[in-house]
Amino acid sequence: MIPIGRVAHVTGLSVKAIKYYEERGLVHPIRSGNQYRMYGMEDIRRLSEIKRLRQIGLSLEQIQSGLPVEMLLETRLDEVQSEIEQLHRIEKQIRLMQSGGNDMKVRYETLNEAIPVYGYAGTLEEIPHLWTKLQPNLTTDESYGVCLTQENGYVAGMTDLLAEEDTCRVELTKGNYIVAIVDGGISMISSTYEQLVRVPGVTLRDAVDFERYIHGQGGADDLIEIWMPIE
Known part of the structure; x- marks a missing residue:
């Protein structure tokens, strides 16, 4: 078990973020005799996973939904592919506007x-x-x-x-x-x-x-x- 400051260091999360995830019920540290938060490896891995899921654009509501991570990843992948297609459409529109339609056959x-x-x-x-x-x-x-x-x-x-x-x-x-x-x-x-x-x-x-x-x-x-x- 390690304290919150050490958890922040190894996960790259701020102490404030870790406390917020605790408030949301995403991790469950225990309290030591002097009431310091202490985190086991399960919580540390969960915090690291939450950080990565947030980085790829998943909301806390999605993370808290109880759905398997694999399903969340598939859903987000579908969203990203749609976003990429939309960006490609926007890129083509920009290039058409830049060329004034001169490159259209x-x-x-x-x-x-x-x-x-x-x-x-x-x-x-x-x-x-x-x-x-x-x-x-x-x-x-x-x-x-x-x-x-x-x-x-x-x-x-x-x-x-x-x-x-x-x-x-x-x-x-x-x-x-x-x-x-x-x-x-x-x-x-x-x-x-x-x-x-x-x-x-x-x-x-x-x-x-x-x-x-x-x-x-x-x-x-x-x-x-x-x-x-x-x-």
Whole structure:
């Protein structure tokens, strides 16, 4: 058994922190005859573990939850991976803003005739729900997210007919388009739209713009393109 000052030295924690963890019930020192706190190896190892768990971002509430440390670590690892993905998205947005979109690869396409798309219609807020409905019925290698000309309208669909009664038909209008591949997945769609608008010499025409999803093979990620109608 060793006193609190020695515990602070070997764990790297302050005396104040050690007393606080005792108040929270995380360690249980015994009192010597002169009422000094004395710590055994179990408490010392627990304090060292708490310090490391706090360093990786776990809260005291999580540490006190009673869940196994292995489960806490898995949970935190999932959180860190999500944070890393978010930071990567932010990094891409910053680089796009720095370049003014000049490093974005665009091409120009012309649809010589309208393409019918059959799918489920709703609002922009309902996009995840619309795609969830479409996914089990998807019979093509491509699908489309069509932004309707009326405010807040959206269709998730494909070029094959759907049997359900609550479906609709919308046309991808013929004419000229500027097209860009979305680099970074669904979360970067909005940024890609913003960069396309900034391309010099582009004038939008009054027609639907759409997302074209080319579905991956063998588990590969979908390729996403933005098609914006231009003069």
